[in-house]
Every structure is written in structure tokens, then in C-alpha cells.
Amino acid sequence: EPEVTQTPSHQVTQMGQEVILRCVPISNHLYFYWYRQILGQKVEFLVSFYNNEISEKSEIFDDQFSVERPDGSNFTLKIRSTKLEDSAMYFCASNGRVSADTQYFGPGTRLTVL
Amino acid sequence: QKEVEQNSGPLSVPEGAIASLNCTYSDRVSQSFFWYRQYSGKSPELIMSIYSNGDKEDGRFTAQLNKASQYVSLLIRDSQPSDSATYLCAVNLENTGFQKLVFGTGTRLLVSP
Numbered sequence: 001e002p003e004v005t006q007t008p009s010h011q012v013t014q015m016g017q018e019v020i021l022r023c024v025p026i027s028n029h030l031y032f033y034w035y036r037q038i039l040g041q042k043v044e045f046l047v048s049f050y051n052n053e054i055s056e057k058s059e060i061f062d063d064q065f066s067v068e069r070p071d072g073s074n075f076t077l078k079i080r081s082t083k084l085e086d087s088a089m090y091f092c093a094s095n096g097r098v099s100a101d102t103q104y105f106g107p108g109t110r111l112t113v114l
Numbered sequence: 115q116k117e118v119e120q121n122s123g124p125l126s127v128p129e130g131a132i133a134s135l136n137c138t139y140s141d142r143v144s145q146s147f148f149w150y151r152q153y154s155g156k157s158p159e160l161i162m163s164i165y166s167n168g169d170k171e172d173g174r175f176t177a178q179l180n181k182a183s184q185y186v187s188l189l190i191r192d193s194q195p196s197d198s199a200t201y202l203c204a205v206n207l208e209n210t211g212f213q214k215l216v217f218g219t220g221t222r223l224l225v226s227p
Contacts, residue, residue: 031213033213033215035215041219042202042217042218042219042220043158043202043204043215043217044217045214045215045216048213048214056214089157091157091158095213102148102160102163103148103160103213103215104160105150105157105158105159106157107156107157108156108157
């Protein structure tokens with residue numbers, strides 16, 4: 001069964017460093033998303049991406065964040081200058097040709113900012 | 115602020131019992147509703163989706179939606195210890211035609227053998 005994959009599973013970085021989190025969505029999906037979950041808190045929407053551009057972003061997704069689909073398979077989230085409060089699980093999700101389709105989540109990347 | 119509310123629990127039920135999980139949402143334009151299961155340290159895993167008023171059954175799971183009351187629930191029949199997890203209610207805001215899932219904080223379910 002196709003699934004969303006994410007790398008790395010765990011990333012440790014120093015405050016102020018740039019990190020890139022990678023995702024490979026399900027191959028025939030067209031809509032891509034990033035969510036984050038701070039430990040013990042709810043899953044929060046960050047950004048949605050379709051047709052090589054951002055379709056919506058939350059107030060969390062400020063100028064320090066960017067997304068890119070550099071090739072036909074990868075979807076990345078970059079944080080330019082990490083802060084302690086960026087420590088969280090980051091989940092990539094994708095869904096199919098119809099925007100109302102169910103979103104399928106990847107296993108997540110645990111980001112720890114020291 | 116568009117909110118999704120869930121009782122955080124824990125909801126404790128004995129093995130074999132019915133577990134009832136509830137969720138309310140604030141945005142009347144919401145069109146689609148999802149229940150995800152999340153084990154500790156893992157990603158959300160889809161259990162059920164529901165789009166229209168009424169009941170939708172899938173195996174041991176039944177989702178119920180009442181848009182007038184802005185209420186969605188999940189029933190788990192014949193609960194098993196492996197059902198012990200946090201259940202996340204998610205509501206899709208489709209104002210722009212694109213999905214934006216808003217999650218509740220989740221209800222922790224404990225099924226005792």
C-alpha cells in the first residue's frame with residue numbers, strides 16, 4: 001500500500017541553524033501539507049501546497065518557513081533559523097486528485113532544537 | 115477562531131465494551147470530518163471519514179455526524195486493548211477549495227483487559 005515517507009525520523013539542531021525536513025508524498029497525489037505537533041499539544045496546520053505554490057498557510061508559517069517541491073517526488077519544509085519553540089513533530093500529509101479526499105500522514109520528523 | 119473541541123479523557127472502558135468519543139466544532143461551513151487514531155510518538159492514522167449527516171459504519175467503528183448541532187462522534191464496539199490510543203477529531207475547512215484540517219486536542223482511550 002502506498003504511503004507517505006519522511007526523512008530524517010529525528011533531527012537535532014542548534015538554535016539559529018537551518019533545517020530541511022523531507023517528505024515523499026504518495027505518488028499520484030497532488031495536494032501536500034505540513035503540520036506540526038508540539039509535545040502534548042494538538043496537531044496544527046502549517047501550510048498547504050498545490051500546483052507548485054502555497055495555497056494556504058497559517059500564522060505559524062512565518063518568513064522563517066518555506067516549502068518547495070524540488071523534483072517530481074520530494075516535498076520539503078525549510079526552517080531558516082530555528083528557535084527553541086520550533087521543537088516539535090513535523091508531519092507531512094498528502095491527498096489525491098480531489099481536494100476533499102482524505103489526507104494521509106507520514107511518520108513524522110521529530111525536530112529538537114537545542 | 116475556528117475550534118474543534120474534545121474531552122481530553124482518559125476514557126477508560128473494559129475490553130469488549132463500547133467506547134463513545136465526542137467532538138464539537140465551531141465553524142458551520144465545515145464540510146468533511148475525520149477521526150484519526152494516534153499512538154504515542156506516532157503519526158495520525160485515519161480511522162473514519164464522514165461527510166453527510168447520519169451514521170457511517172466500518173467494521174467495529176461507527177461515525178455519527180449532526181451538522182445542525184455541529185457534533186461528530188465515534189463509537190468503537192467490542193473495544194480491544196490495542197484500541198488504547200488518542201483519538202483525534204479533525205474538521206476540514208474548505209473555504210478556499212483546499213483542505214485545511216483543524217484538529218482537536220484528542221481523547222485518550224484506555225481499554226483494560
